[in-house]
Amino acid sequence: MNESPTFEEAQRELERIVSQLEGGRASLEDAVALWERGDELYRYCLERLDSAEGKIEELGDRIEEARP
Amino acid sequence: MKVEHEQQGDRKVYTVSAFNRGVASWLTRLPTIWVEGEVTEFRRQDRWQSVFFTLKDPGDGSCLPVSMPRNGFDALRLELVDGQTVHVFGRPELFATRGEFRLRALTIEPLGLGAVLAGLERLKRRLAAEGLFSSARKRRLPVFPRRIALLTGNEAAAKRDFVTAVTARFPAAQILIAQTYVQGPRAAPALATALSDLAREPGVDVVVLARGGGSFEDLLPFSDERLVRAVAASPVPVVSAVGHEQDTPLCDLAADARASTPTAAARLVVPDEAELRERLRSQRARLDRAPLSLVERKRAALDSLAGRLRALSPQATLHRGYAIVRTDSGILRSSTGVAQGERLEIELADGGLGARVEETRP
Numbered sequence: 001m002n003e004s005p006t007f008e009e010a011q012r013e014l015e016r017i018v019s020q021l022e023g024g025r026a027s028l029e030d031a032v033a034l035w036e037r038g039d040e041l042y043r044y045c046l047e048r049l050d051s052a053e054g055k056i057e058e059l060g061d062r063i064e065e066a067r068p
Numbered sequence: 069m070k071v072e073h074e075q076q077g078d079r080k081v082y083t084v085s086a087f088n089r090g091v092a093s094w095l096t097r098l099p100t101i102w103v104e105g106e107v108t109e110f111r112r113q114d115r116w117q118s119v120f121f122t123l124k125d126p127g128d129g130s131c132l133p134v135s136m137p138r139n140g141f142d143a144l145r146l147e148l149v150d151g152q153t154v155h156v157f158g159r160p161e162l163f164a165t166r167g168e169f170r171l172r173a174l175t176i177e178p179l180g181l182g183a184v185l186a187g188l189e190r191l192k193r194r195l196a197a198e199g200l201f202s203s204a205r206k207r208r209l210p211v212f213p214r215r216i217a218l219l220t221g222n223e224a225a226a227k228r229d230f231v232t233a234v235t236a237r238f239p240a241a242q243i244l245i246a247q248t249y250v251q252g253p254r255a256a257p258a259l260a261t262a263l264s265d266l267a268r269e270p271g272v273d274v275v276v277l278a279r280g281g282g283s284f285e286d287l288l289p290f291s292d293e294r295l296v297r298a299v300a301a302s303p304v305p306v307v308s309a310v311g312h313e314q315d316t317p318l319c320d321l322a323a324d325a326r327a328s329t330p331t332a333a334a335r336l337v338v339p340d341e342a343e344l345r346e347r348l349r350s351q352r353a354r355l356d357r358a359p360l361s362l363v364e365r366k367r368a369a370l371d372s373l374a375g376r377l378r379a380l381s382p383q384a385t386l387h388r389g390y391a392i393v394r395t396d397s398g399i400l401r402s403s404t405g406v407a408q409g410e411r412l413e414i415e416l417a418d419g420g421l422g423a424r425v426e427e428t429r430p
Contacts, residue, residue: 007212014351021358024365031362038355045348048212049341052240056231059217059246059266 007048014041085164092162100159103171104179105132106253107152112138121148123156123171126293134158136173144176151253153179153187181284188291192318195293200300201321207305209325209336212344213273215242216337217266219259220278221250226309226330230278233334238341244269249289250279256292263295267302274305274337277319278330281312290317299323309333386417403428 005013017038020026026034071090073080082090105123108131112119119141123132134156148154158173179187195201216234220226227245234241248262249255259277267275277299279290289295290310299306299322308323309330320326327333378384382392392415393400400406406428414421 006210008210011348011351014355018351018354018358021362022354024362026362028362028366031359035355035359042348042352042355049240049345049348052238053242054235054240055242057242057244059244059269 005044007045010041010044010048014038014045017041084167088162088164088167092164095160095162098160100157100174103132103156103158104153105156106150107148107154108150110148110150112141114138123154126153133168133170134173135161135170136176140174141176146176146178148176148178149253153184155179155183184288188318191291191293191296192321195296195318195322200296205300207324209305209307210273211339213241213337215244215269215271215273217269217272217275218243218245218278219262219266219275220245220247220330222247223250223280226278226280230276230309230330230334233331234338237334238338240341241338242271244272251282251286251289255289256295259289260292260294260298263298263302263306267304267306272304274307275302276307276309276330276333276337277323278309278333279311280330281315287311287315287317290319292318295319296322307333307336383417386415389417391416403430 017034021031021034021038071082071086071093073082073086075081103123106126108122108124110119110121117138118135119138120133120135123134124130136158155177156171156173157175157177158171160169161172162169199205218227218230220230227247231243231245234243244266246262246266248258250259263275263277266272277290279287287310290308296318299308299319305324306322307325307327308317308320309327309332310317310319312328325336327336386392394413394415395406395410400412406425408425408428410425412423412425414423
């Protein structure tokens, strides 16, 4: 993938591609390219979900020093 | 009062003392008035004749030194704390030996609830007129934030409720928590600073401002102009989850979204991971089915074209009883130019005939 879309953007594009393929308007040549892009987006989204790691951090100390 | 000066050549020259006394005397002509501001740097000692503090304008930070005779102040039985908003009744004065200008207080009144409410209402109208609460300014919350910032007090409940609700929906969420004062005079500037710091931390896509319920006074910092402006100026969307359902601090109006509790705020800022995965699974299945159904669709379209093509072929026309008549020079469309006795080839739906012309008619 050239750029790094957000999860949201990737899933929205995937939805658009699936709908386009289901609508049957694409040419067979375009369909192959669309399907491959859809497959790539699916893997990207899944990867984002699988690789997310929970982390809870505190930014306490610095804030406590804030003065009026 | 006559202020003595010395004539030096063509110049009138005053001593510092005479100048100060002159200005001090002129100032006594100004009326006694009420001034509203926040108390800072309050100083009182038993051996001093007066108490001192600085009155600060919360809008632009302008300062005014105030003094009041200690006996008079003690008689008011006030417990002034830094940050408290008060009305001071007094007159301007120049402390001549130091050349210091200040407000000489005759009395001090802490702002009552009515005055506080009226002040809030004025602030609300002013900020609304600036467009700070306009729905056009509201940003959409990210569906899948990389990092979620939580700004709260050191009360365990709001923090625990939020973290629990977030991780239940999205176990792999990244949460950055900052704790600061959430009530009292220090709260508003501390919250405003912490909010803009948090919003600029790398990866932070949304900030949640959370505080449990409290008294009207407890929640006042969340209506402070500095915090409201910080919320409006935040580079990432802000969710306000302050107080209870019935409270509407001004920061709620400036925020991009509001939630009634920290748990409700969690539902706004993280997706349900199970739902997200289910949606992705269904998209995968549709993606995989799509090429097959696309080919089926194309085949059906091709079949229908073939049917129409067949219907248009000459053979179909011959079947309906028509015939094609040819001479050596091609298909005949007219009797003109055909000679008697000329040979014709006739093509029928089934088989053909060779014939000769008996007679021509126009």
